[in-house]
Amino acid sequence: MRDIKQLHPQLQLKIAELQLLCKKKGLNIGIGECLRTVAEQDALYAQGRTKPGLKVTNARGSTYSSQHQWGLACDFYRNDGKGAFYDSDGFFTKVGKLAKSIGLGWGGDWKSPVDKPHLYLPQWGSTTSALRSAYGTPDKFMRTWDNTILNYKIGGTYRTTKPCYLRLSPAGKKLDYKDAPDYIKAKSTKQSGKVSFKKGATFVLMEVAEKNGNYWGRMKTGYWVPLRYKSALRAIICK
Ligand SMILES: [Zn+2]
Structure with a gap:
């Protein structure tokens, strides 16, 4: 078939x-x-x-x-x-x-x-x-x-439900604050170390990837955020 x-x-x-x-x-x-x-x-x-x-x-x-x-x-x-x-x-x-x-x-x-x-x-x-x-x-x-993974909408705007680290690839290296562009820095809970995206930060979802049972979303900016991590939803679509 x-x-x-x-x-x-x-x-x-x-x-x-x-x-x-x-x-x-x-x-x-x-x-x-x-x-x-x-x-x-x-x-x-x-x-x-x-x-x-x-x-x-x-x-x-x-x-x-x-x-x-x-x-x-x-x-x-x-x-x-x-x-x-x-x-x-x-x-x-x-x-x-x-x-x-x-x-x-x-x-x-x-x-x-x-x-x-x-x-x-x-x-x-x-x-x-x-x-x-x-x-x-x-x-x-x-x-x-x-x-449920198939329900993610590519091109949709999502917001985080918890603070979360941004990564360079799905489940890959975390993004350093010093390397981040300004518009990403503005959404970080911390101003040093690794970027931690604030709860409620929004992003446009461009791609979904699965790694070890967790789901990651690539933002327009190219960085990856957790969509579902250890079975908990970490990002939901904005109405
Ligand atoms: Zn075959």
Whole structure:
């Protein structure tokens, strides 16, 4: 199925981020296969075995061994008119590198089969064995998904619910007061050390990123603020 909305919410955010990044670099991608049912996986497994074609997967449907069945993977294709899988100019490797730069896993790094269109969330490993032992079936895993993250509005104005440190990247280094521009300094509770954004400080949300279960927002100014930290909301949208 080509429905991005059936994928893990973190993967949905990563795909949106990757599409922006690819656009900036002049790489036009489309998203193809997303979540796959048991029957769909079995049909793919048959290809190159009991049905004609090249082998495209080592995963049988009933074993839940494809990341697609867990909503953790999608395949991209080329969308610039040169052919969906035309790769003589290294297109797929370029996109794979960008995907890895934002924390996605890439099937182009696999050995058997090499799967250049395949992107996945790597938190659970490059196979599904950890998922199978922890959850058994994809259904059970999907019940643990937190879709609230998808409610964040890119371009919306948010305000902080507590003082919080600004960072140079999601969960990365804190911003030093001395390095901050004046309009950021004006919103800090302290005038030395690290910038601590006041409670109620407003910002425009440009991007959302997840790291270790916490959610971070990139402001227009490029710095990152916590949106949700240890399950507590740290920023809410202004009415
Ligand atoms: Zn795939």
